[in-house]
Amino acid sequence: MFAIGTVERDTGISRDTLRIWERRYGFPTPERNDKGERVYSAEQIQRLQRIRRLLDQGLRPGKVVPLEDEALNKLANTLHDVLLSPGDIDPAHTRLIDLASCGDIPALNTALEQALAREGLSSFVLDTFAPLTKAVGELWAAGRLQIFEEHILTRQLVRFLDVAMSRVGHPPGNPEVLLGTLPGEQHALGLLMAEALLINSGRATLNLGTDVPLDEIVTAAERSGVSTVALSFSGCCTRNTIRDDLEELVERLPPTVCIWIGGDGVRRLRRLPPSVEIMSLESI
Amino acid sequence: MFAIGTVERDTGISRDTLRIWERRYGFPTPERNDKGERVYSAEQIQRLQRIRRLLDQGLRPGKVVPLEDEALNKLANTLHDVLLSPGDIDPAHTRLIDLASCGDIPALNTALEQALAREGLSSFVLDTFAPLTKAVGELWAAGRLQIFEEHILTRQLVRFLDVAMSRVGHPPGNPEVLLGTLPGEQHALGLLMAEALLINSGRATLNLGTDVPLDEIVTAAERSGVSTVALSFSGCCTRNTIRDDLEELVERLPPTVCIWIGGDGVRRLRRLPPSVEIMSLESI
DNA sequence: AGCATTTTTTGTCCTAGACAAAATAAATTT
DNA sequence: AAATTTATTTTGTCTAGGACAAAAAATGCT
The missing domain is CATH 1.10.1240.10 (Methionine synthase domain)
Structure with a gap:
């Protein structure tokens, strides 16, 4: 039996969220120890992990968390079939x-x-x-x-x-393209692939990696004198603030710097600020 | 200005702890936004990070958190001198x-x-x-x-x-040592150095990287059949639950598996569960 | 279909108290 | 004096139910 802190650690679902799911959806249903604290069974933790996977696919908690085991299995299978056609x-x-x-x-x-x-x-x-x-x-x-x-x-x-x-090898000269992802975005592979293509075509890069605060990107771009800032947005990052972030970037970066965006997350973007360009790996 | 969740993420100090420090020690002293929520300045976050470093050195919150800037500087310098003679x-x-x-x-x-x-x-x-x-x-x-x-x-x-x-090159055969850090620990370099030394001495490794849930470590260890699980705890690892985690690991891992721990974070550990061994890079 | 507005859903944050585990200090015994 | 046991302080985690805004979905309108 596991305490709520352990469950948070193992499922990545915060305490607050665990408690509020219990209140709203009737799951999970932890027992209580003699202190009155929630204790979760291994089965419930496993189910929470499965639920998390489904949520990461874009399903909504209200449609998933209250489900019985059977319905959950069915849903998981359906999704499995769709994704891996x-x-x-x-x-x-x-x-x-x-x-x-x-x-x-x-x-x-x-x-x-x-x-x-x-x-x-x-x-x-x-x-x-x-x-x-x-x-x-x-x-x-x-x-x-x-x-x-x-x-x-x-x-x-x-x-x-x-x-x-x-x-x-690293192309000589100052970096031309700065790569990075904004906070919350942990997927580094898109950046790496872009970097590989750029380096292979002789352009020097500066890869800041993932989860970089916006003002750090601005500072780094100014200091390094790059001509381009390339950002990657993965599909599972559904932040609607992407557009706001981009607008802030456009405003704070030197006007000569152009912005590339790529990754599965950019598809849902409609209007883009000027000087922001959608790039695919193929077009590098 | 930053919300408490951001501060928790950036300092590794939990919300609960941040709130209770404020109540008990009078620091931090966040302002409030129009919603009545705490908002922390960059300066306070920086000071929290410094405080965390001091706590990681074994100092106690009651002696450090309430300090004024000057006294904190003095303490940090003393410690700094000791560390970097x-x-x-x-x-x-x-x-x-x-x-x-x-x-x-x-x-x-x-x-x-x-x-x-x-x-x-x-x-x-x-x-x-x-x-x-x-x-x-x-x-x-x-x-x-x-x-x-x-x-x-x-x-x-x-x-x-x-x-x-x-x-x-990767040594042939099944991996002998599994490497990883527990959730919350983002420092990969310690693991990498250990891996390099192991590989260089001909032992195959399985590096799970950072931020791995405990039960995933257990599963991976069972599936891969390693004889050793090596964990790294950086100095700024704030989880006070290292010992609990280790005890849980000892209990859930096959009894033949031994556990190595390393990194700056292990210094403050006193009693260790049996079959847990403190390793330095030199002793690999 | 595309866009703007309303409604629902959802996660984070709030307060203030309780309590046990860990660390320290004190008392006792060897 | 050193080691062990006991008392005291320190400290972090957990509880409750409410509040609220951001995100998503639904609705209405070109």
């Missing part, structure tokens, strides 16, 4: 995905090395690495990967691209 | 630190490459990389680095070690 997966990548999902890291690395050697960095990133990244995300969303498996895979993919980039 | 800084690393703090990434990389070639991976990690990591942390704590500079530096250091490890 057979047509989506290129057979050429099936082996890579299999290696990824069974956790055979050395074999995965070897296969990636071969693909890289065969295709060259640019084609490799566009045709092999990016689809693989997407497949991992879908497997994770479908619950076919444990959290730790996804951790390991992402780490390996990051590492692989880092190594590939180091072979190309 | 002049003999501690190897002149050979001064140049690396300078390159790091002025943001000249290519030059830093070159210098690191030279040191690596000269010393070999193990000595390099122990004698050059680890002190450099520490120095970056000190610079950051002393406010001599912007956030984005620290982001970039850390990224570069991670990348450099990843590349160095990839040259050694």
Whole structure:
């Protein structure tokens, strides 16, 4: 039996949210210890983790949290089918995905090395690495990967691209493009792929990584004298403040700096501030 | 101005604790927005981060939190002097630190490459990389680095070690040591250094990275069949529950698995559960 | 269909008190 | 004097139910 702090830690759902779900939706239903504190069973924690996965897919708590086990199973299966429809997966990548999902890291690395050697960095990133990244995300969303498996895979993919980039070497001169994600956005792979393509075409980059406060991006852009700031927005980041953030950026950056945005999250954006440009990996 | 949730995230001090410090010690003293919610200034956050560092050194909240700026400075300086006595800084690393703090990434990389070639991976990690990591942390704590500079530096250091490890290659066979940090702990460099030393001595590793839920560590350890689980706790790791976490781990892991812990955060631990061992990088 | 406005949903924050685990101080025994 | 036990202080986590605004969905309007 686990205390609410433990549950928060293991599910990523805050105490406040756990308590308010209990009040509003009747789940979870922890027992109480002699102190009167909530204690959660392992089963409830597991169900909370499943619920979290569904929420990350964009489902709403009111439609998911109150569900009985059966309905929850059904919903998870439906989503699984939709995300992993057979047509989506290129057979050429099936082996890579299999290696990824069974956790055979050395074999995965070897296969990636071969693909890289065969295709060259640019084609490799566009045709092999990016689809693989997407497949991992879908497997994770479908619950076919444990959290730790996804951790390991992402780490390996990051590492692989880092190594590939180091072979190309850092282009000389001052950086031209600054890369980063805004706070709340933890997905680094999009940035890395963009960086690899830029470096491969001889343009020096400055990668700030994920979760960078807006004013730090401004400061870094000014100090480094880049001509472009590239931001990545993943699909699961649904913040409606993207537009506000972009407007603030446009206002605070030097007028000569142009802004690229990319990632699955930009598709839902409609009107964009001027000097903001949607970029895909292909167009780099 | 920042909300309490942001402060919790940026300082690692929980909301509850922030509120109760305010009540008990008269610090922090956030203002209120029109909703009546606490809003913290950047200065207060910075002071909270300094306080946290002092607490991580083993000082008690009651002796530190209520202090005025002056007394806090004095205390910090005393401790700083103890930590960074002049003999501690190897002149050979001064140049690396300078390159790091002025943001000249290519030059830093070159210098690191030279040191690596000269010393070999193990000595390099122990004698050059680890002190450099520490120095970056000190610079950051002393406010001599912007956030984005620290982001970039850390990224570069991670990348450099990843590349160095990839040259050694992944040892064959099943992984022996699983590495990771518990939720809330974002510092990956300690893990990476340990991994580099392990790989260099021919032991296969499985690095889960940072912020891994405890039960995922258990699952991963069971599935991968490792003989050792290595955890890193940085000095600024605020969770006071390290011992609880360790006890839970001991209980849930197979009895044959032994646990290594390392990092600046383990110093304040006194009694440890059996089968938990404090490891330094040197002893790997 | 595209856009603006209303309604519902949802997570974060509030207060102030209770309590046990950890750390320290004090008392006792070896 | 050192070690062990007991008392006291310190400290962080948890409780309750209400309030509120941001986000999402639903509705109305070109």
